[in-house]
Amino acid sequence: xxxxxxxxxxxxxxxxxxxxxxxxxxxxxxxxxxxxxxxxxxxxxxxxxxxxxxxxxxxxxxxxxxxxxxxxxxxxxxxxxxxxxxxxxxxxxxxxxxxxxxxxxxxxxxxxxxxxxxxxxxx
Amino acid sequence: xxxxxxxxxxxxxxxxxxxxxxxxxxxxxxxxxxxxxxxxxxxxxxxxxxxxxxxxxxxxxxxxxxxxxxxxxxxxxxxxxxxxxxxxxxxxxxxxxxxxxxxxxxxx
Numbered sequence: 001x002x003x004x005x006x007x008x009x010x011x012x013x014x015x016x017x018x019x020x021x022x023x024x025x026x027x028x029x030x031x032x033x034x035x036x037x038x039x040x041x042x043x044x045x046x047x048x049x050x051x052x053x054x055x056x057x058x059x060x061x062x063x064x065x066x067x068x069x070x071x072x073x074x075x076x077x078x079x080x081x082x083x084x085x086x087x088x089x090x091x092x093x094x095x096x097x098x099x100x101x102x103x104x105x106x107x108x109x110x111x112x113x114x115x116x117x118x119x120x121x122x123x
Numbered sequence: 124x125x126x127x128x129x130x131x132x133x134x135x136x137x138x139x140x141x142x143x144x145x146x147x148x149x150x151x152x153x154x155x156x157x158x159x160x161x162x163x164x165x166x167x168x169x170x171x172x173x174x175x176x177x178x179x180x181x182x183x184x185x186x187x188x189x190x191x192x193x194x195x196x197x198x199x200x201x202x203x204x205x206x207x208x209x210x211x212x213x214x215x216x217x218x219x220x221x222x223x224x225x226x227x228x229x230x231x
Contacts, residue, residue, distance in 0.1 A: 035220070037166075044225040045158070045166065045209050050218075059218045095165055101172070103217050109156035109171035110211070116165055 002026035002112055004096050009117030012086055022079040022096030022114055030054070030074035033099040035110065036081050038092035046092070049081065050099070064090075086121045093118050127155075127210050127223035134229040135200045143195045143226045145210030153212040155193035157186060160207045160225075169208075170195055197228075205230045 008020040022034070036048040049060045049070040058070050069082040079096050093116040101108035127147040135141035145155055154173060158166035168177055170186035183198045193212075197204055210223040 037222075044207075045160075045211075045222040047211075047220040047222055050220065057218075061219065103213065105172075106153045107172040108153065108213055108220075109168050110158075110166075111168055111171075111177065113165040113167070 004098065004112055004114035006094060006096055006114040006117040009094065009119045011120045011122060013123050014087060014121055016086055017082070017084045018086065018119060020081040020083070020094055020096075020117060020119070022081075024077045024079065024098075027098075027112075029072075029077040034070075034072060034079045035097045035099055036070060036079075037095045037097055037110070037113075038090075039095070039116075040089070040092040043092075048094070051079070083119070086119075088121050091119060091121045127212065127221050129208075129210060129223035129226045131224065132227045132229070134231055135197070136231050137202060138199055140196065140198045141200055141228065143197075143208050143228065145193045145195075145223045146191055147212070147221070147223075148191055149212050149215045149221065150188065150191050150193050152215065153217070154188060155186070155210045155212045157184075157193075157195045158209045158211065159204075160209065166209065200228075200230050202230050204228060 003025045005023045035050045051058045051070045067085045071080045095116045096114045097110035098112040100111045156171040159169050160166040169184045174186045185196045187194045207225045209225045214221045
């Protein structure tokens, strides 16, 4: 079945790095734009980053730009999020999500989500 | 503007109708999508586009849009609809995305 499974979360000290992975299965990964979305404890959803289906374009939320890098390996059906210079405010559950729709139609949504992986930034 | 604004909390009596709204400049250009999130679970899309429901979403969920405001309506709210609801769309640039702050729906 269509599925996204995140991994790589854990406890990390401020200023350190962590890499999250999102393994996709059940669909042609290389044809979809993919996103990372996070949710701090007790807070709302925050969009983090998107990477186009072929990796040609990447966009980031201002809160992570310059510190986080989104990437993908279409041969391994895997999405990544490299997180550097982590801060306590980066503590959150990180979800990967599949994008549907297109900018030209004005319609876009996230139809498949992973279960999330918790990142805790604390000394 | 890259913000979407939602009321923090809304309540509805069992079986009644409730509307949850989302305001933002980007909604003049892009449709909102709506997500339901229950505690400890990942979000699930309930409405996307003009008024589209994914397979498995009850038809009591519907969406509409006018100007800079998108709305999610639940007609005949059920106890299982109690959840947090988030709107989402591209921002005005089209390259970034933004979520509303979320609305906590209580079914009385």
